[in-house]
Amino acid sequence: MKVADPLDIPLRQLEYLVAVADHPTWSSAATSLGVSASALSQGLADLERRLGVQLFERQGRRRVLTDLADPVLQHARTVQALSHDIGQWAERVSTLKMGSIRVGMLDVGAVIHFPEVLRLFRTDFPDIGFHLTVAPSSELLAGLRRADFDLIVCVRPSELPPTISATPLLQERLVIVRPPKVKSRPPSAWGPWVLFPKGSHTRSLIERSLREPGSLPHVVAESHQPDVLAQMVSLGLGWAVLPVAQVPEHLDVEIGEPIVTRDLVICQREGAPKHPGVEVLIERLRAVADHD
Amino acid sequence: MKVADPLDIPLRQLEYLVAVADHPTWSSAATSLGVSASALSQGLADLERRLGVQLFERQGRRRVLTDLADPVLQHARTVQALSHDIGQWAERVSTLKMGSIRVGMLDVGAVIHFPEVLRLFRTDFPDIGFHLTVAPSSELLAGLRRADFDLIVCVRPSELPPTISATPLLQERLVIVRPPKVKSRPPSAWGPWVLFPKGSHTRSLIERSLREPGSLPHVVAESHQPDVLAQMVSLGLGWAVLPVAQVPEHLDVEIGEPIVTRDLVICQREGAPKHPGVEVLIERLRAVADHD
DNA sequence: CATTTTAGTTAAGAAATACTTAACAAAGTG
DNA sequence: CACTTTGTTAAGTATTTCTTAACTAAAATG
Known part of the structure; x- marks a missing residue:
């Protein structure tokens, strides 16, 4: 019998890993790939054996990825994306x-x-x-x-x-947007806030730059849509921080000072x-x- | 019969491609991989068929890679390096x-x-x-x-x-190094030069910055070793451009002005x-x- | 110019791999 | 407790990939 070379991991097994990570259950992952649950199970068992690293843990009757599986998952996704790209390229070139x-x-x-x-x-x-x-x-x-x-x-x-x-x-300048008739104030009296949702990248930029002048942001509403945020500000619900260009002109709000810039x-x-x-x-x- | 999915290229075939690119002949590539020449031939034929792109050309009885093979080769090398890394990681983790x-x-x-x-x-x-x-x-x-x-x-x-x-x-400052007793001169009278070899990255940096003040570099000697270059300068063979730190102190040469910096x-x-x-x-x- | 060597391909069967079905175990569910 | 869901294992089948062996064609040899 041939020795399983860890360097030569079948692409298919990496696909299995990604599918398992992206689906709630292994069977659904298997059907999404169009193979039997058994094939998936065997493939992943083989992958684990090849690497010699515990990739899965039991959790009741489910199996979940361990922390150790993370780098392998990263690897799998990377290789998948690369394969996709070369495939697209080949199709483009071969069909002109x-x-x-x-x-x-x-x-x-x-x-x-x-x-x-x-x-x-x-x-x-x-x-x-x-x-x-x-x-x-x-x-x-x-x-x-x-x-x-x-x-x-x-x-x-x-x-x-x-x-x-x-x-x-x-680069975009983000400005403070205050409700109508609200004058500029010291940072400690800013807010409450109407911001992009937690987890949004612009949100963390904003939070960092608000904390700096000493305003703990108290957030009363969230949306990914800048026009919605601006609308809320005009209704007096709170203050916002938005790219200047995204504050609708017809709205009755007060444009305040630039507070942070973000790089696109x-x-x-x-x-x-x-x-x-x-x-x-x-x-x-x-x-x-x-x-x- | 199953349709060959171009996205699922066997890793092995990518190895074949790399081996063929790195060896003068296919047979030597095959033996370096420990497989028969036939396996290699079939594998590469399959790869070409999968991608639908002409990867090889005849040149007499040899086969050489086409320009089109280049992106595929890039891809292959990338995937190989990634696989190597995950393999190393796995070994490290599994054996502690x-x-x-x-x-x-x-x-x-x-x-x-x-x-x-x-x-x-x-x-x-x-x-x-x-x-x-x-x-x-x-x-x-x-x-x-x-x-x-x-x-x-x-x-x-x-x-x-x-x-x-x-x-x-x-950052490193590169200075002009003149033979003993040679005074500073206008750029047009600089040289001749004793430089890092053509193709060296520092060489191109130097050439660019010498051309700028108007000195076409006339190069009379080349070496990758800075001490060798410095030695040549001290023998009066020509001028050099070296990192200050790499000019041996005991040598009888004239340290001139900084001419360019390089980033490490x-x-x-x-x-x-x-x-x-x-x-x-x-x-x-x-x-x-x-x-x- | 015939002969040999070298480079690579093709065909056929052997070996290895991956998949399917089927039977099974174990954890949740009503 | 019957029943469903999740995942594993076993055994056989299908597919892929390899090896050996026979073959073509281009260079090298003499």
Whole structure:
């Protein structure tokens, strides 16, 4: 019998691991992959044996990933994304089609900064399939990691996921937005607040910069949508911190002082073959961003 | 019959591709992998079929990689390096050993800046296997890519290879070194030169900064070894540009003005699980670098 | 120019791997 | 306690990948 080389882990087993991590139960993971539960079980048992590391724990009749499984899961996701990319590349090259581009953008990117770029890109390159997803930064990053996107524009994260590269695009000033007729005050009397949701990246930027001047943020409402937040401010529910450009002009609110800036960045997966369409799009995004 | 999913490329076939790229002939690649030439041929034929991209061309009775094979080769190397890393990690974790660390360093790092760090690290962690390789930056980078190293200290490259990350460590000033008794002159009268070899990264930095003040570098001798270059200068063969610290003190040469600075960086593979020993070593390198 | 050597491919069967079904154990559920 | 859900194990089947052996074609040899 041949010795199982730990270096030569079947791709399939890595898929199994990812599926198991992403599904509540192993059987559902198995059906999602179109294989029997048995195959999954055997495959994962083999993976565990190969690595010689305990990847799973019993929890009642469920099996859950151990902490040790984490690096392996990271590895699996990385390899999966890479494989996806080379597959896409091969299809593009072999069929001589332009392929398609899936872009993820923060709302502010899609609506305020780059709507024209996106529109023009679609009309200039009608042969390139194009799909835009607007979502919060963390979702975009997760999607980029999973190869759901080829390119995203998001807020620079404090820590980049592995094999993701970020290049700066532009900076945005976030200002304090007060309810109508509310004058400027010392920081200790600021708030209460109406902010982006907990976990949002801009939210943590804001919290950090509010804590600094000595205002413990007391948050009474949350939304990912800046227009909703602005609306709440105009109704007197609380104060907000928003990108200047995203405060609707017709609303009756008080624009206060800039409190923090956030960096919008372009993120891509590293180690993937270049897609010429993506290159062009990046160029155009940069051009507009530099122009601002 | 099952349809061949291009996304599920056997790792083995990627190994074949890399081996073929690294060996002059397919048969030697096959024997280096310990398989028959036939297996290799079939495997690569299958890979080509899966991707639907022409990867090989005939050249007489040889087969060589096409340009199209390049992205696939990149992919293969990346995946190989990742697999190696997860394998190492697994072995470390499963055996509870500290594993080993392979460090690559530029001569100036090993000899001038960090000899103490390296010595102390070895005595502080005798359980961690340790191996140091001193080589030029480009070799180090290639080795890092191939997973020959876990960590390197080199000159910041103008373009990073995919899935390699670089973090700044310190800056070095390179000065003009003139033969004994030769006074400072206008740039047009500089040289002739005794420099690092063509292709060296520091060489291109130097060339760029020499061209700027208007001195076309006429190069009469080359070496990777700074002490050799300095020696040649002292013999009156030509002028050199060297890190101040690498000009031997006892030599009779004229130290001229600083002409360019180079960044030394720490490079690692991205997407690899962390090795605690490597983290410690990095910390110590930074500490010393910041102290300078 | 015939002969030999070298490089790589193709065919056929053997070996190894991965999958399916079926039977089973154990933990929740009504 | 019967019943369902979750996951494992065993045994046989299907698929993939390898080896050996026979073959083609380009270079090298003499």
